[in-house]
Amino acid sequence: MPSDHSKVIFVDQKGQRHTGVYREILNSFVDVDEDEGEVELENLKLTDIYPEDEITSWDYVEKNKNPDSDIMVIL
Numbered sequence: 001m002p003s004d005h006s007k008v009i010f011v012d013q014k015g016q017r018h019t020g021v022y023r024e025i026l027n028s029f030v031d032v033d034e035d036e037g038e039v040e041l042e043n044l045k046l047t048d049i050y051p052e053d054e055i056t057s058w059d060y061v062e063k064n065k066n067p068d069s070d071i072m073v074i075l
Contacts, residue, residue, distance in 0.1 A: 001052065002060060010058040012050055019061065020048075027052050 002008050004024035011017050018031040029050045 002058060007061040008058050009061055010050065011056050013054050013056060015056075018050070022058075029055055029058065 001024075002022040004022065006022050007019075008022055008029065009017060009019050010029045018029070020029055020031040022028075023030050026049060029052070031048045031050065
């Protein structure tokens, strides 16, 4: 699964493509408009939430982004 809050493009079981974010706390992908930015959980509609098992494929919006790029290793 993608890292939490990652922007992704995902395809549901009906073959429809969505752009949104992965929310680990929900174990789901959330369809959001790009203009909306960050969406609060309490403002989501059930039609915007797609559980992991309903997704056939996904990919990061920014393919070159390393999901661990925010981690710094200090020796």
